Amino acid sequence: MDGGIGDISTPGRIAGPAEGVSPEELALAARNHGLLLEALRYDVTPPGLHYVLVHYDIPYADADTWQLTVDGRVRTALTLDLATLRSFPAVTHRVTMECAGNGRALLDPRPVSQPWLVEGVGTAEWTGVPLRTLLLAEAGVEPDAVEAVFTGADHGVERGVEQDYQRSLPLADALGRDPEVLVAYEMNGAPLPPQHGHPLRLVVPGWYGMAHVKWLRSITLTATPFTGFQQQVAYRYRQSAQEAGDPVTRIAPRALMIPPGFPDFMSRTRVVRPGRLLLEGRAWSGRAPVTRVEVSTDDGHGWYEAELAPAVGHGWAWRRWRAPWTATPGHHVLSVRATDAGGATQPLTQPWNRGGFANNLVQRVDVFCPEED
Amino acid sequence: MDGGIGDISTPGRIAGPAEGVSPEELALAARNHGLLLEALRYDVTPPGLHYVLVHYDIPYADADTWQLTVDGRVRTALTLDLATLRSFPAVTHRVTMECAGNGRALLDPRPVSQPWLVEGVGTAEWTGVPLRTLLLAEAGVEPDAVEAVFTGADHGVERGVEQDYQRSLPLADALGRDPEVLVAYEMNGAPLPPQHGHPLRLVVPGWYGMAHVKWLRSITLTATPFTGFQQQVAYRYRQSAQEAGDPVTRIAPRALMIPPGFPDFMSRTRVVRPGRLLLEGRAWSGRAPVTRVEVSTDDGHGWYEAELAPAVGHGWAWRRWRAPWTATPGHHVLSVRATDAGGATQPLTQPWNRGGFANNLVQRVDVFCPEED
Numbered sequence: 001m002d003g004g005i006g007d008i009s010t011p012g013r014i015a016g017p018a019e020g021v022s023p024e025e026l027a028l029a030a031r032n033h034g035l036l037l038e039a040l041r042y043d044v045t046p047p048g049l050h051y052v053l054v055h056y057d058i059p060y061a062d063a064d065t066w067q068l069t070v071d072g073r074v075r076t077a078l079t080l081d082l083a084t085l086r087s088f089p090a091v092t093h094r095v096t097m098e099c100a101g102n103g104r105a106l107l108d109p110r111p112v113s114q115p116w117l118v119e120g121v122g123t124a125e126w127t128g129v130p131l132r133t134l135l136l137a138e139a140g141v142e143p144d145a146v147e148a149v150f151t152g153a154d155h156g157v158e159r160g161v162e163q164d165y166q167r168s169l170p171l172a173d174a175l176g177r178d179p180e181v182l183v184a185y186e187m188n189g190a191p192l193p194p195q196h197g198h199p200l201r202l203v204v205p206g207w208y209g210m211a212h213v214k215w216l217r218s219i220t221l222t223a224t225p226f227t228g229f230q231q232q233v234a235y236r237y238r239q240s241a242q243e244a245g246d247p248v249t250r251i252a253p254r255a256l257m258i259p260p261g262f263p264d265f266m267s268r269t270r271v272v273r274p275g276r277l278l279l280e281g282r283a284w285s286g287r288a289p290v291t292r293v294e295v296s297t298d299d300g301h302g303w304y305e306a307e308l309a310p311a312v313g314h315g316w317a318w319r320r321w322r323a324p325w326t327a328t329p330g331h332h333v334l335s336v337r338a339t340d341a342g343g344a345t346q347p348l349t350q351p352w353n354r355g356g357f358a359n360n361l362v363q364r365v366d367v368f369c370p371e372e373d
Numbered sequence: 374m375d376g377g378i379g380d381i382s383t384p385g386r387i388a389g390p391a392e393g394v395s396p397e398e399l400a401l402a403a404r405n406h407g408l409l410l411e412a413l414r415y416d417v418t419p420p421g422l423h424y425v426l427v428h429y430d431i432p433y434a435d436a437d438t439w440q441l442t443v444d445g446r447v448r449t450a451l452t453l454d455l456a457t458l459r460s461f462p463a464v465t466h467r468v469t470m471e472c473a474g475n476g477r478a479l480l481d482p483r484p485v486s487q488p489w490l491v492e493g494v495g496t497a498e499w500t501g502v503p504l505r506t507l508l509l510a511e512a513g514v515e516p517d518a519v520e521a522v523f524t525g526a527d528h529g530v531e532r533g534v535e536q537d538y539q540r541s542l543p544l545a546d547a548l549g550r551d552p553e554v555l556v557a558y559e560m561n562g563a564p565l566p567p568q569h570g571h572p573l574r575l576v577v578p579g580w581y582g583m584a585h586v587k588w589l590r591s592i593t594l595t596a597t598p599f600t601g602f603q604q605q606v607a608y609r610y611r612q613s614a615q616e617a618g619d620p621v622t623r624i625a626p627r628a629l630m631i632p633p634g635f636p637d638f639m640s641r642t643r644v645v646r647p648g649r650l651l652l653e654g655r656a657w658s659g660r661a662p663v664t665r666v667e668v669s670t671d672d673g674h675g676w677y678e679a680e681l682a683p684a685v686g687h688g689w690a691w692r693r694w695r696a697p698w699t700a701t702p703g704h705h706v707l708s709v710r711a712t713d714a715g716g717a718t719q720p721l722t723q724p725w726n727r728g729g730f731a732n733n734l735v736q737r738v739d740v741f742c743p744e745e746d
Contacts, residue, residue, distance in 0.1 A: 007704075008642040008741045020393010026478060027641050029402040030492050033421075036404050036568065038430045048406075048421030048566050056636050057411045105399060113639065119403050158638040193421050195409065263429050265531040266486065268400050269381040331380075368381045 009157045012241075014354065015110040025105075025115040033195075034119030040258045040282050043123070043320075044094065044188060050122030051209075052195045053099050053114060055165055056156025059215050063191065063199035068183070072149070072220035075140030082199055085129055085185060092127040093182060093205055094314040096284045100208035100235060100248045103359030111356035118256060118363050123282075123317050124196075126203045128184030132175050134219070141171070145221040148174040149228070150202050153215035161229045167213050168226035169204065179205035179316055183216065205316035206250050206286030208358070210235050238354045245353075251286030252360040253346060255293050255321065255338035259365050270367045272327045279325050281336060282318035283308065288341035293321040299333035300348050300362065306336065327369045334365040382530045385614075387727065388483040398478075398488045406568075407492030413631045413655050416496070416693075417467065417561060423495030424582075425568045426472050426487060428538055429529025432588050436564065436572035441556070445522070445593035448513030455572055458502055458558060465500040466555060466578055467687040469657045473581035473608060473621045476732030484729035491629060491736050496655075496690050497569075499576045501557030505548050507592070514544070518594040521547040522601070523575050526588035534602045540586050541599035542577065552578035552689055556589065578689035579623050579659030581731070583608050611727045618726075624659030625733040626719060628666050628694060628711035632738050643740045645700045652698050654709060655691035656681065661714035666694040672706035673721050673735065679709065700742045707738040 015022070021029075033052040039045055063082050070078040099120030104111055106118070114120075135141055135148070152165040174181055182203040185192060192198040197214030204211040210230060225231075236245030258281050261272035283290045293306040306323035321336070337346040346360045388395075394402075406425040412418055436455050443451040472493030477484055479491070487493075508514055508521070525538040547554055555576040558565060565571040570587030577584040583603060598604075609618030631654050634645035656663045662684065667676040679696035694709070710719040723734045 005637075005644065005741075005743065008640055008644070008739075009637040010639070020395065021399050022393065024640055026394050026399070026402060026488055027490060028639075029399060030407040030488075030490050031409050031641075033406040034403040036427065036431055039567070041433065046567055048423075048425070048568060050421075052421070054409065055638055057632075058409055060414065115399055115403075117400060117403050156635045156638055157644060162644075194412070194419055195421060259430075262529045264378075264382040265428055265529055266383070266401075267381055267397055268404075271378065271381070271530060271535075366381075368378075370378060 005157055005162060006160050009160045011159055012354065013112050015112050017109070021105070021115055022112065025112060028114045032114055034116065035122050037119060037256065037259055040256055044125055045122040047188060047193070050124055050196070051099060051120045053120065053209060054154065054195060055158065056154040058194045059153040059155070061153065061198050061215055066199050068200060068216060069218040070134055070139045071218065073142040073145035073223055074135070074221050075142065078134070078139050082185060085183065088129045088133055090127050091130055091180065091182065092125050093180065093203065094123060094125050094317040095203055095205045096121065096123045096316065096318040097209050097212060098251050098254070100210050100357045103361060104356030106361060107350055107352055107356050107359055111354055113356060121256070124187050125189065126182055126184040127186035127189070128182040128203065131181040131183055132177070134183060135175060135221070141221060144223045145171055146224065147171060147222050147226050149220045149222055149226045150213040150216060151218045152213045153217050158229060159233065163229050165213065165230065166228045167211055167230050169211065208248055208251055210248065234355070235357065236355065237357060241354060248357045251284065252358045253283070253285035253287065253290060253338040253340040253344050254360045255281060255283035255336040255346070256363055257281040257334060257336045257365055260367065270365060272367055272369050274327050274329055274369055274372050276324060276326045278322055279334065280320065280322045283321050283338040284318035285338065285340035285344070286316070287344060289315065290319055290338050291341050292339040294337050295323040295325070296335040297325055297332055299364070300335050327367070329369050329371045332367045332369065334367055335362045337362045378530055378535060379533050382533045384532055385727065386485050388485050390482070394478070394488055395485065398485060401487045405487055407489065408495050410492060410629060410632055413629055417498055418495040420561065420566070423497055423569070424472060424493045426493065426582060427527065427568060428531065429527040431567045432526040432528070434526065434571050434588055439572050441573060441589060442591040443507055443512045444591065446515040446518035446596050447508070447594050448515065451507070451512050455558060458556065461502045461506055463500050464503055464553065464555065465498050466553065466576065467496060467498050467690040468576055468578045469494065469496045469689065469691040470582050470585060471624050471627070473583050473730045476734060477729030479734060480723055480725055480729050480732055484727055486729060494629070497560050498562065499555055499557040500559035500562070501555040501576065504554040504556055505550070507556060508548060514594060517596040519544055519597065520595050520599050522593045522595055522599045523586040523589060524591045524593070525586045526590050531602060532606065536602050538586065538603065539601045540584055540603050542584065581621055581624055583621065607728070608730065609728065610730060614727060621730045624657065625731045626656070626658035626660065626663060626711040626713040626717050627733045628654060628656035628709040628719070629736055630654040630707060630709045630738055634740065643738060645740055645742050647700050647702055647742055647745050649697060649699045651695055652707065653693065653695045656694050656711040657691035658711060658713035658717070659689070660717060662688065663692055663711050664714050665712040667710050668696040668698070669708040670698055670705055672737070673708050676710070700740070702742050702744045705740045705742065707740055708735045710735045
């Protein structure tokens with residue numbers, strides 16, 4: 001024993017060829033909850049089915065004594081309790097949130113971390129105070145402020161660094177009107193559950209989950225860019241460990257399908273009866289509105305257009321899509337891909353990076369259609 | 374392709390030596406939710422933190438049109454809607470529920486199925502109608518009835534057998550007063566969430582989760598024992614694939630610890646400061662009341678008594694325990710074990726069976742205590 005934290009907290013690594021999922025990855029999968037894909041049927045994900053990713057532990061939080069501080073490059077530093085935050089005009093946004101690591105465990109080679117397949121996603125109605133209200137109307141922003149740094153109450157060690165979870169946003173994003181960043185205290189009309197940040201969290205519509213700091217304790221405006229672990233070390237797109245990499249920010253386009261028919265327990269392969277059925281699911285992008293959804297029923301060789309439900313005023317939430325399919329006896333691989341107004345389309349070959357971020361490779365759903373009886 | 378279901382649904386198997394967790398096991402871990410162990414702090418598990426195991430898919434269920442039939446060896450067959458069920462006198466029981474497969478992925482060799490470590494557990498307040506009321510007061514039991522068969526709405530294939538999920542109880546258990554079996558429509562004072570059986574499920578206090586049939590559609594009294602897949606093929610204690618095996622029924626004693634200190638993200642190893650701290654957690658048994666909880670801080674060599682909170686009228690729910698520990702610099706393995714009034718104690722060597730059921734091997738929590746700064 002060397003007596004140091006490095007004993008128990010090692011650098012990130014890439015799994016070796018044919019290396020199965022490790023006990024450490026399994027322990028993370030057992031803690032962090034994915035969306036059961038049949039729950040894509042709901043516009044708003046029911047309680048307990050939204051994905052959950054907790055870096056360290058859920059901290060104990062007492063809403064009655066919780067305080068949020070706003071300080072740094074502000075005119076007036078603030079200390080706000082929940083009652084005060086609830087006294088400001090509230091807004092509610094429906095937001096599709098996705099973990100930046102969604103799709104990681106499908107990469108080859110596999111970055112060793114939380115091993116999501118495709119289920120690290122969910123949609124909720126978040127209610128709270130616009131961050132803009134707190135910063136502009138209440139605290140006042142000093143002219144030299146460039147970023148807002150958000151600190152959560154969850155404490156742990158990551159890659160050798162002991163830390164409270166912290167992330168920053170550029171000031172322009174923190175003060176933006178669309179998307180509008182919230183300091184949220186309700187999820188789907190109820191107080192935040194412990195695992196979603198009780199009693200207070202940040203919600204940054206369109207951004208991957210790492211930006212939505214939970215158990216929010218402080219907001220500090222800074223005159224220089226934040227260089228903390230989660231900003232400069234984690235959550236960067238890198239091909240090699242040495243490069244600085246680009247920051248992970250907004251959600252890449254993705255569509256997912258409700259797996260049709262019924263499953264085999266162990267393989268999760270789907271069974272459908274021969275005949276016509278309706279494929280359906282959801283599509284989203286945090287970068288630009290989804291403009292097109294296509295379906296393939298021959299493992300990505302041919303594609304045809306799905307019907308995309310009209311946008312209904314929830315610009316940062318997923319949209320429903322549907323496409324007919326006539327199942328014939330045999331084995332099939334079904335896929336779906338989204339394209340957004342920025343022209344980005346989900347790739348057919350993996351977009352690999354060392355952190356395993358933003359892998360929006362098209363979903364593949366194995367389906368078996370037996371002969372009619 | 375042979376055109377048969379056997380193509381996609383294969384027999385149970387045991388992982389080979391040093392075989393990592395397979396993609397199929399990971400897909401199950403990504404769907405089925407475990408308790409985050411820090412949530413052992415709550416008497417009643419908050420929404421979304423209770424374990425979830427869904428054999429097939431969560432079925433779509435409309436509470437307004439849902440019907441429960443009670444038939445077979447009864448005097449009067451019944452068809453009951455939710456409003457009728459809610460019109461009977463309701464009872465509420467606090468119940469600790471645990472998956473029969475909890476602990477499976479720690480077994481060596483590892484049975485390949487849902488790969489729980491220790492987190493397949495949770496406690497909830499369930500409200501509903503005693504099954505006894507429906508069977509005795511409403512339907513009437515024919516003298517030749519021996520079992521009650523419960524059918525859920527979830528449909529799938531398992532080990533080659535297409536099925537609706539079905540389990541039975543001996544009539545004496547179905548009609549028992551303590552534990553009292555419920556047809557439950559509320560969890561923690563709210564309608565059942567989709568993943569917990571909306572709108573109706575069975576609750577069988579003291580039994581492993583497989584008995585608590587979700588999305589309950591029918592109850593059929595039979596004059597002969599039920600021989601369906603989940604009764605005779607799955608959920609049996611077997612050492613070899615050939616033997617009939619004994620049925621999995623009630624929950625073996627177990628204690629779990631809230632992992633102390635704070636974690637490393639990837640290894641989940643805990644970090645604690647040197648000095649005195651309080652270890653705490655929960656203990657339960659579905660076989661007899663827990664009478665003793667002991668803690669070890671030296672990887673199971675020495676044990677000392679924990680303080681067990683008094684029973685408070687919730688005989689089928691976990692009880693809190695506490696034990697002091699003075700952390701010293703170095704690496705430590707903490708464990709806890711429960712003993713029940715039947716004399717059963719958690720084992721220090723794995724209780725192996727092919728299905729990986731009821732593995733209540735003591736929990737091991739790796740802790741690192743750095744030197745004081």
